[in-house]
Amino acid sequence: MLAENKINRYLLYAFGEIVLVVIGILIALQVNTWSENQKSHAKKEALLRALSVEFNANLKQLDSVNYFNARVVQATRKFFVLTLEQAKQVSDDSLRIWLSETIYLWTFDPQNGALRSGIASGDVHLIQNDTLVNLLFSWQDVVADAAENEERHINSWLDNANRIMAPHVRKVDYETWFYDSSKSKFSSDYRALVGDPLFEDFLAERFGQILDAMQELNLVRSQNVRILELIARELKATQ
Known part of the structure; x- marks a missing residue:
């Protein structure tokens, strides 16, 4: 009986030791998991803030490019509807400024x-919003399409x-970059330009x-805005 009691106590002690070891391992795993989750959370938040x-x-640059594109449209319209008789009433300075605005060549060069x-x-x-992740992965393709379109138009121009x-x-x-520093030593004939049918064709193409460029950039802008909305939502969820 004494021997049996000793064995029972030993088994109970051994079982207790095993339970304590298991509990220690589980606690260590839980602490490690919590630590890794905290690191992942911090990485995700840092990435979201950098992306924001x-x-x-990028959105600010897009709006700037579209602003100058709109000025090209406006200046091109002025020339396109201008008759030769009307051109005689417009000063050379005004015609020069209108012409300079038709040649803006602003392109979108995003930060990535x-x-x-x-x-x-x-x-x-680490971002769990699948929609945002998909938009981020497709962003560079959308930008590349717009860039190809811009390059094609620039080469044609x-x-x-x-x-x-x-x-x-x-x-x-x-x-425009010559305005304050230089002026041609030779005369320009803006009214002859207005009367040139090739210039009219050029304006129509321009x-x-x-x-077309603005339409492409508006698609890029829509995706940019959507990405920012989802980033803001994810950042709010991390608080």
């Missing part, structure tokens, strides 16, 4: 550093602008190009 800064900057870093590191997968304008006006007369 980046896409707000935080996005690329998040994708490369895999931290973007460069091919036509100098060829059509050169016989009538001097570059230094209408390119008008269509800018509207």
Whole structure:
């Protein structure tokens, strides 16, 4: 009986030791899991904040590009409806300014550093909103499509602008960066330009190009705005 009691006590003691070890392991695992979750939470929040800064900057740039595109549309319309008789009543300075505004070549060059870093590191997968993740992954493709469209229009403009304008006006007369520093030594004939049918064709093409570019950029802008909305929602959920 004494021997049996000793064995029972030993087994009970051993069982207690095992239970304590298991509990210790479970607590350690739980603490480790909590620690990893905290690290992941911090990484996700840092990424979301970086993306918020980046896409707000992109939105500001998009609005700036569209502002100048709208000025191109407005200036192009002025020339397109201008008759030769009306052109005689408009000063050379006004015609020069209108012409300079038809040649704006602003392009969208987004910041993508935080996005690329998040994708490369895999931290973007810490974001649990599938819609946001999908929009982030497709962002660069959407931007690339708009950039290809812009490049196509710019190449077409460069091919036509100098060829059509050169016989009538001097570059230094209408390119805005020359305004304060230089003026052509040779005279420009803006009214001859207005009366050139090739210039009318150029304006019509330019008008269509800018509207097309604005339409593409508006698609980019819509995605940019949606991304910012979802980022704000995710950041609010992390608080």
